[in-house]
Amino acid sequence: MSHANHSEAGGPTYLWLAAVPLSLFLLLVWGLSRHDLPWHVDTPWVPSLGLSLAFRIDGLGALMLALITGIGTWVFVYASGYLAHEPRRGQLFTVLILFMLAMIGAVTADNLLLLFLFWELTSITSFLLVGFNHEQAEARAASRQALLVTMGGGLAMLGGLVLLGQMAGTWTLSGIVAAGPTLANDPRLPYALVLVLLGAFTKSAQFPFHFWLPNAMSAPTPVSAYLHSATMVKLGIYLMARLDPAFNDLLFWEVMLIGSGTVTAVWAAVLALRERDLKRILARSTVSALGTMTLLIGLPSAGAGLAVVAFMFAHALYKAPLFMVAGNIDHATGTRNIGQLMGLRRAMPWTAAAAVLAGLSMAGLPLSFGFVAKDIIAVAKAESEIFTLVSYATVLVNAVAIAVAGVAAVRVFWGPLELPRNQVHEVSWRMLLPPLAIVFLGMEFEFFPALADPLLLAAARSIAPGLGEVSLSAAYDLEALLSATGITALIGLLFFLAWDRMHEALHTLNRFDRYGPAALYDRLLHGLARIAAWHTRHLQHGRVSGYLQLTLAALLSMGMFGWLHTNSRLELTWDWPDHAWAWAVACLLLVAGAAAAATLRTRIAVLMASGLVGYGSAVLFLFAGAPDLALTQFAVETVLVVVAASVLPHYGTAPLQQEPLRASSGVLAAAAGIGVFLLLVHLSNLPVNGELAEWFGRTSLAEARGRNVVNVIIVDFRALDTLGEIAVVAFSLLAALPLLAGLRKGRVP
Amino acid sequence: MSLILMLAISIAVAAGVLLVLSRDVFRLIVGLAVLGSATNLIVFAAARPGGLIPAVIEAGATQLPAAAANPLPQALVLTAIVIGFALLCFALVLGAYLVRQGGQQNVDRLAAAEPAATDPVKPPVLEQ
Amino acid sequence: MTPRSTLLMQSARPLYWMLLAAALWILLRGHNEPGGGFIGGLLAVAGSSLLAIILGIPAALRLQPLAPLPLAMVGVGLAVLSGLAGALHGLPFLTHLWTGIGLSTVMLFDLGVFFAVWGALTGYVYALVDAGETAP
Known part of the structure; x- marks a missing residue:
């Protein structure tokens, strides 16, 4: 325990922090004496998501608030004494305050999504508090368990709340409670309720999710007193009580709650022994x-x-x-x-x-x-x-x-x-x-x-x-x-x-622990890690060619899937461009360059051949009304070939080895080529949507005062994209600098 | 769209894939270059190029003539060429660095960053 | 690469200036005729690469306004700045403004593109050339 490990630590005791819950408590009492319940506020936040800052305090909410702030006051006093020797107590108090605020939010929120938000915040702060003594493996495991169980339930609850919200057509809890009886015949209601109850059951440690709460006792005692007895674990109870007026008449609801409640109460009582x-x-x-x-x-x-x-x-x-x-x-x-x-x-x-x-x-x-x-x-x-x-x-x-x-x-x-x-x-x-x-x-x-x-x-x-x-x-x-x-x-x-004798007798139950929900949780967690490791080893094996094959195969199968789901006509059209001879030259350059790059055996020749591909496309651009592109491609290709040639010695001087044509590579290359061909044929059969081109052509001079429409698009209409692109180019240099330094390190003096 | 252009692009793509799947680092990088060019051409070809008139508004005119080339794919491809150039430069530096580190050209053996797994659950750790 | 031709070494600087002049010309006319920041920047990169290969990287660096990385960052900064001008007038970010005498924030933006391309790509080029010179 903390007091045994640390000598008296100096610094503030944070006793004054108890004034925070105390003042909130007094505020609540003052409000209750002056104003009738319920109180509510509603401020839009993200209206498109149905998210508004809707808070509503009725009797139940006020009772929860009284517990949170009232018990909270004394918990803070207690914690200032309990943690007097704990050097990291500042952290604990910070998270405790955060937890208290999250709890207050959860029991006052009227908006469903807001409720979920605060609900999960209490799970996160609970995780931090349970795992406070993080040097102990036990505390780490317990906090992870509490987090996974309650957050998993919270996610299920989100699904349920969204379903309920859609069914009732409102995003407020009070609205759903009001609409409750009308939902009884909706076929989706049981699913929604099961999901919501999953959230409530995990939070309030109902069977079969009861196992996380005793483990969470590795938290410091003020935390156990506050979270795990007085407040957080009551949140699930709170939600069920909140929804009870709406669904009380449903047999389904009654059976779920009575059944689960009874089993939990009895089983936990036995386990207590x-x-x-x-x-x-x-x-x-x-x-x-x-x-x-x-x-x-x-x-x-x-x-x-x-x-x-x-x-x-x-x-x-x-x-x-x-x-x-x-x-x-x-x-x-x-x-x-x-x-x-x-x-x-x-x-x-x-x-x-x-x-x-x-x-x-x-x-x-x-x-x-x-x-x-x-x-x-x-x-x-x-x-x-x-x-x-x-x-x-x-x-x-x-x-x-x-x-x-x-x-x-x-x-x-x-x-x-x-x-x-x-x-x-x-x-x-x-x-x-x-x-x-x-x-x-x-x-x-x-x-x-x-x-x-x-x-x-x-x-x-x-x-x-x-x-x-x-x-x-x-x-x-x-x-x-x-x-x-x-x-x-x-x-x-x-x-x-007879406590001790019953304790002995119940030892026979130990053999069933292997089949309990806690053991199931352990197995699931362990299985998850194993699956992750297994697929990492098989997907991330360190062989580049394997990665590329998988990526290309996936890409091709996606294309194939898309192909099967479109009704495409494969009709070849024989239209000739204005300067067919120039296009023929360009295509010849392209094909020759690509074929040569794939077959030649010296690096410099392969490099030059790839340059031909670039020049080919540059010629094509030039004779297809794209002088900007032609100019850019020419410049890029020239600089690239010259500069790459200067780095060639790094790649060795011996000629490239003849590589046998692997079946997998050949199939993938052929499939890619054929796939692209089919794609292009398909494209050429689709109607052209010239709307955008027409709009740019019309507005370029009138609104952006530029005659070169390509440039106007780059620097004006789509300037934000361009800004992103030059930022990427500039920052990629930043990423490459360490590599460049590594290359230079091996310099011969 | 001209058939020969479609064929040329397809052949370039096939050759690029073949190069990229090669076990040699340098071929792989050249394959990237070829695939990059071919991809730019696919985007460009999607707008059915054919005429010679650039997407520039003539002096005296107020808007683009109907026969002019589509400016949008040109703008896309223009920035793609520059980014592709930066990518290739990066790949060339990275390749040179890896070859120096690993002392060989086979991409599948240049796996220093991903050592083989030893533990059934924990990820392998890179030894410094 | 050491034995360099005298003719090349003598002509490198004039060639560089010619390429740079062409780059600037293409940059400036880019809004109305083929050209622009990207193409201009690439021509400037070509010029700088020429210098770096023939006369060495230090010579190329001397004739560049800034070192590659700062130049690229200045370029991105200029582009952002040109966008802010519109934002200060209550218009959406990157809405361009024109003055009466033909100056505009579009030019500033294109200049930013020019510098960013010039800076970033010369950064790579110098690294590759440098690596080539130190190759085993």
Whole structure:
């Protein structure tokens, strides 16, 4: 860990940066108290692409903003303490700020493409944050995995959003939600939804994409607390909740969300039992909680909307502090393995207090907001008729959550202290205040639900517009509490007590890891590298003749393809130019030069022969009304032959070897010749479009004041092209200079 | 378009391809020159040249006579000739450099920049 | 290449000046009669190559306004500059302007083409000639 590797580093602690999220949070609170939701702005950006700077903040957006800026404030405080010994902390804070801005953009964007933009920005900043300790191979692999999985999903989501936008005829999220019910019969809807859900599932680590989140725990702990519990992983949940009012009635949507959510919640709960690393245990339980949220969104009842937002809120309020607790333990002891951690309460009383309070909320016990949330969830589930299997599954999931809470809050702090007393120390106030502050906030909301009520209800109404007037405190019902949570709590307690034994038992699952999605990811990545290497070796073999053969063959087959897809007439016309004898001479020069160049055996003769080809075309230009070209070609050919002759000694003095005519070369040459001939015949049968020539001829003198139309085109009508061309010629010299220097290096003194 | 011009261009292209596919560096570069000339001629021929009148507006006239040559392909070919010249010069320098470095004329053995692969996954690294 | 004919060495400079004069003439008349920056530039390249081969590269460099690379860059710069003149008048980049007495930004542009071709191609030519002289 960073603190172990570096001595105390000087420089700023960046504590003041916490003022950034804090001021944004205060701005939000001020705005909420003064103005009614929703707020929106819309400024055109690239109208032709349907891209506008459309932002809209409704209840759900405001709740997300409150989490991003509120939790963010404490995360920044925590990070300033956690990273006090990290010399590169400036970089981390920069990316954290960028991430926060991207998150704010993602949850406020109303334009679909804008949403995608911010969505991918959070993936990129997450990549940089997970890979912060880039000297560790593990962190590098984890960050790459997080990036590939979430970005791949993001791309799928883009496809889905574009489809949705085309179907609904609008590029705003609010427009799509409004148009939702009318899309139900569109055959493209399932594809669009699957694509969008791929994005949401990868971002929120739903099965089978759940594997990247625990690996992302190689990030510094403030990052885990912020991105991987409170904010970024909720983005997928946010999007599903956002779209839920539009598609809630679709069986397809319901089945996808409930099915995937249940599987994720259960499987992640089982996997949590397999972990020994405290942070990874918390990450697994986060995945499990995200699965529960997906499941809740899928439920058709209006109360489910309230349950989602309450759970999302409660989860952020207890999971972020728990991550901070894990970070404190790691910081103080240098290990996160729960096998070695016991009795820390004596050395770290404040951390222990924060852990117990957060654990209470996670377990859904009274005195915590988690209790309120759990109650609402139970009501929502009771309201909707869900499969018995799902309700059994949630019992298991909740029981594991209780056990995890017990491990994080009780197990590591109680019992005898195993580590030497002088090795363990309480951490600085900057790392203690944030978790304590957040859990106290959570408790406050439990006693005074009215504080959070308006925001939560507004958010719930964004998901379930039909939600009536309810008060969160009204959900208190002792009888229901005992019957509903009593049994879960009992099982949870059992799980907690039997944690180590279950851990042992679950070792048998290891043999299935080879077939899991994580293994599939590894195989895919490895396969990709192998394919890249394989085709590189076969395409980039270093043999120039092979490259040229492949290129020419490809060119010819493209021409052939085009030929087969045009209906061409092959009619030879026998029109003669004005000066047929001159053309005949020119063509003779061309053919003789080309044939001689291909057959002669001394370099100087080959060079001269190629010069004949140039002179031939120059003669042709001269007798075809192109004196400019003739002059240019003459000058070029002369200079080229003379200058090339001077460099000839470099190519050796021995005569060229007789090369046997290879079948491949012969076939390609013949095919090229025949192909060009056919092309020319085809061309000569096409009508001439003289429009441009006529226009240039008409406007050259009138508008550009030049009589030589060729020159006018070069320097005036198409001057930008010409500028590009002379720039290419000039800069190619720049590229050649190192080579020229290399030639000169071998100079004999 | 005159048949003999079409035939001449086709033969030049075939000869150019043959030269380019040669294993000798110098022949390859000459092949580039021949192919370049032939390509320019294809573009030029696409406008059906035939008359002798250049694309220049006569003194007293205000626009090009209908029988004048098409100026557009001429403008294209003119810049192509100059760029082709620069390309050939570059190729000649590069060829001379490679021949000096590699000590031979066979293009397929002048592969110093792309050493053979040794690792199944990693790209081969050029040794300095 | 060392034993050079005296006649050639004596006539190289006059030939160069003649070629350069022809190049400039072709450049200037290019807007109304066959010619222009590209052709003029190539004629100038021919002249410089002549000098480089007969009298050596230093002599050719002495009679050129700038060394090849700077000359080419100046050419590209002139062309850009001629375009900016129109842009300063609120017209699209590279819209040409004319003054009453027949001077125009088109001439500046063509001069830029001339210099760019002259500079860039002589850069190659000198390198090739130089390589030829140092050949084994």
